[in-house]
Amino acid sequence: MPLPMPRGFEKPYAAFLFDMDGTILNSIRAAERVWSDWARRHGLDVAAFLPKMHGSRGIDTITRLNLPGVDPEQEARLVTEAEIADVGDVVAIPGAATFLSSLPPDRWAIVTSSPLRLARRRLEAAGLPLPRFMVTAEDVTVGKPDPQCYILGAERIGVSTEDCLVFEDVAAGITAGEAAGADVMVVTTTHHHKMETTHPTLSSYAEIAVRISADHKMLIVPNAA
Numbered sequence: 001m002p003l004p005m006p007r008g009f010e011k012p013y014a015a016f017l018f019d020m021d022g023t024i025l026n027s028i029r030a031a032e033r034v035w036s037d038w039a040r041r042h043g044l045d046v047a048a049f050l051p052k053m054h055g056s057r058g059i060d061t062i063t064r065l066n067l068p069g070v071d072p073e074q075e076a077r078l079v080t081e082a083e084i085a086d087v088g089d090v091v092a093i094p095g096a097a098t099f100l101s102s103l104p105p106d107r108w109a110i111v112t113s114s115p116l117r118l119a120r121r122r123l124e125a126a127g128l129p130l131p132r133f134m135v136t137a138e139d140v141t142v143g144k145p146d147p148q149c150y151i152l153g154a155e156r157i158g159v160s161t162e163d164c165l166v167f168e169d170v171a172a173g174i175t176a177g178e179a180a181g182a183d184v185m186v187v188t189t190t191h192h193h194k195m196e197t198t199h200p201t202l203s204s205y206a207e208i209a210v211r212i213s214a215d216h217k218m219l220i221v222p223n224a225a
Contacts (some may be wrong), residue, residue: 011219012218012219013183013218014163015218016108017109018111021055021113022054024100024110024126027126028190030087031054035053036050056172058137083118091126093189093204097129099206100129100131102210106132107157109134110123110131110134111149112137133153133157135150135156145172147176147178147181166185167187168186169188174199188203189202
C-alpha cells in the first residue's frame with residue numbers, strides 16, 4: 001500500500017535551497033560550547049543568550065547586543081575560529097547524506113549564515129557532500145531573516161525563488177525563505193519543543209525521496225524503502 005502523501009509535497013520544484021546548521025547537520029552542541037564561552041567572557045546570561053544566536057550570522061548576533069567597547073567584526077572572527085576548531089559532535093541529520101546525493105548537483109544549494117571556512121569544516125565533519133552552489137555569511141550584507149541570501153541562492157542556480165523549496169529549522173531562516181517568495185519545509189529533527197508553523201514539517205530525510213517530473217522538476221515523494 002502506498003504511503004500517504006504529506007501535506008505540502010504536491011508541487012514540483014526547479015531547485016532546493018538548504019540551510020545548513022540544524023537542517024542538514026546538527027552542530028548545536030559544538031556551537032553552544034563556543035558561544036557559551038564567548039557569552040560568559042562578556043558577562044551575559046548564557047541561558048538567555050543561546051536561543052538568540054541560532055540561525056543568524058555571528059556578526060549580526062553580536063551587533064544586536066550593542067555591547068560597549070565590543071567590535072562585532074573582530075569578535076565574530078574570533079568566534080568563527082573557535083567554531084572551526086571545535087567540530088566534535090557535528091553529525092549529519094538522519095538521511096541527509098543519502099537525500100542530498102540523490103539530487104541533481106546543479107539543482108540544489110546550501111544557504112547558510114556560517115562563514116565559508118566554517119561551513120566547509122562542518123560539512124566535512126558531518127560527512128556531507130560539498131554543493132556546487134553555496135551562499136555563506138560573506139556573500140550577503142544583511143543576514144537572515146532578510147531574504148537576500150535565498151534570493152542569491154536561487155540566482156546562482158539560475159531559477160526563480162518562487163520555483164524553489166527552502167529547507168529551514170529556525171524562525172529567522174523561515175522568515176527569510178518566506179520573504180524571498182519560496183515555499184518552506186521545516187526540518188524538526190533538532191527541535192526540543194514543537195514549533196507552531198503553517199509550513200509542512202520533516203523529522204528525517206529518510207522519510208522522503210525525489211522523483212524527477214516530465215518537465216525536469218523535482219517532486220518530493222514518501223520513501224517507501
